[in-house]
Amino acid sequence: MWRFVTLVLLVHLEVSQTGAWRASQPRLQFTHSELVQNGRLLSLSLAAGDMHSLLPDEDGRRLYVAMKDNLLSTSLDDITQNPSKLYWPASPDRIQECLMAGKDPESECANFLRVLQPYNQTHLYVCGTGAFNPRCAFIATSVFLKSERHTLSFGQTECGKGKCPYDPHQKTATAIIDGELYAGISSDFMSRDSAFFRSLGSRHVVRTEQYDSTWLQDAQFVKVASMAETDNPEDDKVYVFFTERAQEAEGAAGKVLYSRVARVCKNDIGGQRSLVNKWSTFQKARMVCSVPGPDGIQTHFDQLQDIFILHDGKDKKNPLIYGLFTTSSDVLNGSAVCVYRMQDVVRVFKGNFYHKEGPEYKWAEFTGKVPYPRPGTCPSSTYGSYRSTREYPDDVIFFSRTHPLMQEAVMPLGGRPLLVRVGVHYKFSRLLVDRVEAVDGQYNVLFIGTDSGLVLKSIHLPKEHGVTQEVTLEQLQVFQNKSPVTTMTLSKRKQWLFVGSAEGVAQLGLFQCELYGQACTECCLARDPYCTWDGHACSPFVPIARRRNARQVGDEVDPLTQCVRQGAALQVEAEQRTMIVAEGNGTYMECLPKSRHAVVTWYKQAGENSAELHQVQSGEQLVVIERGVLIRRAETAHSGVYHCQLEEHGFRWTAVTVRLSVWSPYRALAWSTSNPNPSLDVSQPWYQDVMALIHPSRLQQHCQRLGFRQRRNRKPDQEQTKNPKTADGPRGERHKHEGGGGRGGGRKSRSKPQQRSPRST
Ligand SMILES: *[C@@H]1O[C@H](CO)[C@@H](O)[C@H](O)[C@H]1NC(C)=O
Ligand SMILES: *[C@@H]1O[C@H](CO)[C@@H](O)[C@H](O)[C@H]1NC(C)=O
Ligand SMILES: *[C@@H]1O[C@H](CO)[C@@H](O)[C@H](O)[C@H]1NC(C)=O
Numbered sequence: 001m002w003r004f005v006t007l008v009l010l011v012h013l014e015v016s017q018t019g020a021w022r023a024s025q026p027r028l029q030f031t032h033s034e035l036v037q038n039g040r041l042l043s044l045s046l047a048a049g050d051m052h053s054l055l056p057d058e059d060g061r062r063l064y065v066a067m068k069d070n071l072l073s074t075s076l077d078d079i080t081q082n083p084s085k086l087y088w089p090a091s092p093d094r095i096q097e098c099l100m101a102g103k104d105p106e107s108e109c110a111n112f113l114r115v116l117q118p119y120n121q122t123h124l125y126v127c128g129t130g131a132f133n134p135r136c137a138f139i140a141t142s143v144f145l146k147s148e149r150h151t152l153s154f155g156q157t158e159c160g161k162g163k164c165p166y167d168p169h170q171k172t173a174t175a176i177i178d179g180e181l182y183a184g185i186s187s188d189f190m191s192r193d194s195a196f197f198r199s200l201g202s203r204h205v206v207r208t209e210q211y212d213s214t215w216l217q218d219a220q221f222v223k224v225a226s227m228a229e230t231d232n233p234e235d236d237k238v239y240v241f242f243t244e245r246a247q248e249a250e251g252a253a254g255k256v257l258y259s260r261v262a263r264v265c266k267n268d269i270g271g272q273r274s275l276v277n278k279w280s281t282f283q284k285a286r287m288v289c290s291v292p293g294p295d296g297i298q299t300h301f302d303q304l305q306d307i308f309i310l311h312d313g314k315d316k317k318n319p320l321i322y323g324l325f326t327t328s329s330d331v332l333n334g335s336a337v338c339v340y341r342m343q344d345v346v347r348v349f350k351g352n353f354y355h356k357e358g359p360e361y362k363w364a365e366f367t368g369k370v371p372y373p374r375p376g377t378c379p380s381s382t383y384g385s386y387r388s389t390r391e392y393p394d395d396v397i398f399f400s401r402t403h404p405l406m407q408e409a410v411m412p413l414g415g416r417p418l419l420v421r422v423g424v425h426y427k428f429s430r431l432l433v434d435r436v437e438a439v440d441g442q443y444n445v446l447f448i449g450t451d452s453g454l455v456l457k458s459i460h461l462p463k464e465h466g467v468t469q470e471v472t473l474e475q476l477q478v479f480q481n482k483s484p485v486t487t488m489t490l491s492k493r494k495q496w497l498f499v500g501s502a503e504g505v506a507q508l509g510l511f512q513c514e515l516y517g518q519a520c521t522e523c524c525l526a527r528d529p530y531c532t533w534d535g536h537a538c539s540p541f542v543p544i545a546r547r548r549n550a551r552q553v554g555d556e557v558d559p560l561t562q563c564v565r566q567g568a569a570l571q572v573e574a575e576q577r578t579m580i581v582a583e584g585n586g587t588y589m590e591c592l593p594k595s596r597h598a599v600v601t602w603y604k605q606a607g608e609n610s611a612e613l614h615q616v617q618s619g620e621q622l623v624v625i626e627r628g629v630l631i632r633r634a635e636t637a638h639s640g641v642y643h644c645q646l647e648e649h650g651f652r653w654t655a656v657t658v659r660l661s662v663w664s665p666y667r668a669l670a671w672s673t674s675n676p677n678p679s680l681d682v683s684q685p686w687y688q689d690v691m692a693l694i695h696p697s698r699l700q701q702h703c704q705r706l707g708f709r710q711r712r713n714r715k716p717d718q719e720q721t722k723n724p725k726t727a728d729g730p731r732g733e734r735h736k737h738e739g740g741g742g743r744g745g746g747r748k749s750r751s752k753p754q755q756r757s758p759r760s761t
Pocket of ligand 2: 332333423424425426427451452
């Protein structure tokens with residue numbers, strides 16, 4: 001319960017710090033149809049998708065997709081081009097047995113592909129659950145070249161036990177390393193035996209100790225990765241990341257979940273008398289990702305969802321490990337990203353062992369004598385003369401078997417998450433990081449998939465004291481029906497992000513610079529590391545070799561200095577509007593910035609040609625709301641020139657100028673008959689909502705009397721590109737704001753409101 005309370009407080013905390021709250025709001029939002037219209041998204045819909053993994057082949061320009069009963073191969077350049085399928089069903093006997101065991105025909109008794117790994121230049125290694133009878137196969141990529149549909153027969157497969165789970169719902173992580181398959185799976189029919197296996201090579205299969213809860217307990221595996229520790233390959237280790245029931249934390253309170261990192265030596269072949277064909281170097285440690293509450297109690301994000309390992313160009317041994325976590329409570333949707341340094345992980349494994357003397361004792365640091373060579377050490381010339389783990393002394397093997405857990409936990413960089421989301425209508429599900437060379441240095445751009453079919457794109461800017469500030473650049477709805485993102489991968493070469501869900505696969509451009517606007521200011525304010533002002537337009541940044549004097553991110557506190565240095569015009573052209581309203585009637589002046597980070601302030605000029613501006617304040621007949629200024633009953637005093645001023649990142653500009661004339665009724669009547677195009681577009685549902693608040697019943701009549709024409713489905717650019725002055729006469733531009741207004745082509749699209757979807761919080 002206390003967790004719930006802390007999270008509630010956390011939400012308040014986030015919302016009350018308005019500045020930070022704005023920054024964590026996505027700056028721009030795009031709906032699925034806008035992404036399609038803009039040409040940024042391609043979709044391949046796949047019925048009964050069950051998308052488990054995507055495997056890009058950059059050289060072969062193919063994308064492989066592991067699905068239910070099918071392995072799909074499609075073009076990496078355009079996923080909609082000639083996808084080709086390999087049909088691989090479970091055997092009919094097995095399906096029968098599976099159904100007899102009371103399993104579900106759709107979601108369990110089929111062949112759910114759960115392992116998809118590149119094996120060599122010509123073959124993939126693929127495994128499926130085979131209706132609770134896992135099978136694996138080497139699949140030649142050449143089968144997809146032929147046009148006819150292929151079927152994989154039972155005879156072409158091999159037993160998948162110890163490689164693939166029985167139950168498709170069990171979380172699984174695998175990797176092929178040096179021709180061997182490392183698999184974190186639950187390896188039995190009942191999913192009681194969660195284990196970490198190595199198989200497939202010429203060596204004997206090695207696994208974790210079976211049914212030993214100090215080793216693994218109900219583990220949900222997330223990622224397997226190989227990592228070098230020294231320059232000697234004999235010291236190489238394989239790491240596995242997972243969430244499991246934490247034996248050391250369980251008590252009267254019941255089940256407690258912790259996220260873990262565990263590792264084994266690549267050259268571990270098990271012990272001689274004990275731990276035969278079991279890992280003899282297995283060690284594990286807790287990974288902490290938490291935030292302090294106001295009362296000092298930490299709120300933990302304990303459910304690991306995804307891991308991304310970001311290798312720095314130079315230091316191969318010390319990558320950054322990005323962990324994506326959620327809270328185990330479903331009451332409040334809490335997600336966080338924590339970053340760990342590899343050296344901190346290694347340090348924890350060199351620290352104290354955790355230990356419990358007997359059933360009556362508490363867990364504590366092991367203070368006795370640790371045998372030599374220290375358990376967890378690989379047999380290598382770096383640390384001694386042992387040639388294999390079978391030569392290790394019995395006391396070392398015994399200690400390894402009884403002490404897999406380290407006392408210390410791995411703490412994230414900076415001691416806290418890089419980013420946190422609570423109280424939103426989604427949880428994070430997948431994470432991918434792209435290291436980008438930008439004009440002002442390197443950025444790590446995060447792409448985060450959610451369980452509501454969104455992809456968020458965010459960066460982090462350094463603030464004082466080593467703290468970073470999150471800026472969410474975009475929120476992109478890649479799946480129309482909001483299906484959870486189950487897998488993501490990147491084509492670095494072609495700058496595409498591939499996203500999978502039950503709806504199918506989506507291919508998304510990482511950026512679309514031209515949408516940011518036509519002024520240098522707008523390009524710079526977007527802060528998108530993929531984009532830069534090239535002197536004429538906002539366009540993709542192409543790094544030219546390696547720059548000397550490459551500046552560090554954050555050197556340039558003000559992104560606009562870039563524009564100043566380039567001598568580019570800072571001025572953003574304001575949209576001009578003229579509006580006429582009959583005295584006593586309501587009207588609405590709208591100003592919706594594309595960027596949700598911009599703060600809107602309305603000013604009114606003291607007179608037609610006056611430079612004096614007064615901030616517009618809400619009064620009895622006039623209300624300043626989030627989307628604009630609402631006038632309930634116009635008075636002649638409301639006439640005048642209004643400016644909608646935006647401020648973002650310290651830069652202010654006028655987005656819209658409205659000349660409002662309030663007409664007395666008899667003159668207005670004369671005007672409305674001679675002019676069939678009044679200045680409001682009542683096709684907008686939100687506008688009707690606003691008006692309904694004032695005139696709940698009379699709205700319809702009111703509009704008809706005014707002779708407002710319903711203007712639906714009109715593209716904002718169509719009329720826009722004609723000369724607005726002559727098209728609309730001196731009464732000026734009309735007020736158009738259909739969705740999808742952000743397309744690059746329209747001359748004035750920048751000041752058009754772009755989004756109508758509600759905010760996510
Ligand atoms: C790749 O592996 C498969 C399966 O072991 C084998 O048949 C094939 O010859 C290998 N290809 C190459 C290029 O080594
Ligand atoms: C959590 O997210 C789900 C969708 O994933 C949503 O239906 C639910 O309302 C959210 N809960 C809260 C408390 O925001
Ligand atoms: C203004 O509102 C009144 C009362 O709702 C209505 O009778 C009148 O026709 C409206 N004026 C115009 C110019 O439509």
